Amino acid sequence: MSGSDYSDDKKIRKIDSDILKFKQELQQAESEQAGIGARLDGEIERLRTDAKTKLDAYEAIRKRAREAEASWKEADKKYKKASGGKNAEISNTRKKVEGLKKRIKNAEKTKLKRIDEIEKGKMKIVEKAKKQKAKEMEKIKADEVGKVEEEKKRELGID
Numbered sequence: 001m002s003g004s005d006y007s008d009d010k011k012i013r014k015i016d017s018d019i020l021k022f023k024q025e026l027q028q029a030e031s032e033q034a035g036i037g038a039r040l041d042g043e044i045e046r047l048r049t050d051a052k053t054k055l056d057a058y059e060a061i062r063k064r065a066r067e068a069e070a071s072w073k074e075a076d077k078k079y080k081k082a083s084g085g086k087n088a089e090i091s092n093t094r095k096k097v098e099g100l101k102k103r104i105k106n107a108e109k110t111k112l113k114r115i116d117e118i119e120k121g122k123m124k125i126v127e128k129a130k131k132q133k134a135k136e137m138e139k140i141k142a143d144e145v146g147k148v149e150e151e152k153k154r155e156l157g158i159d
Helices: 010-156
Strands: none
């Protein structure tokens, strides 16, 4: 059976047309296939170079980030030390102030106690003087009463 025997058939002609079209597409695809490898190799090399450049940039940024982090940590360490020193100094000063206030309060209490003791001592002296004066006055009174009594007895002739 040869193809020419059926060339009058419409379907066969359509299939032959399709085969011819497919062969042309095959030639074109084979031609593209030959050039695609070189084109893709170029694209791959460009992408590899781009990736390498970006990796280098990334590594440089990472290095700067590590250096910045180390610098930050050092600065933070100094800050915390200074802050802690400040807090300790403030705490020590606060304790000193509280201690001095307490000492002043105690000294004032002691002073008031001493003033009270002195006042009590003065009052004792005053009371003692009053008692002594009262005794003296009592004696003078008794003497005066005795004199008046004696005088009246003499006047009255009572002896």
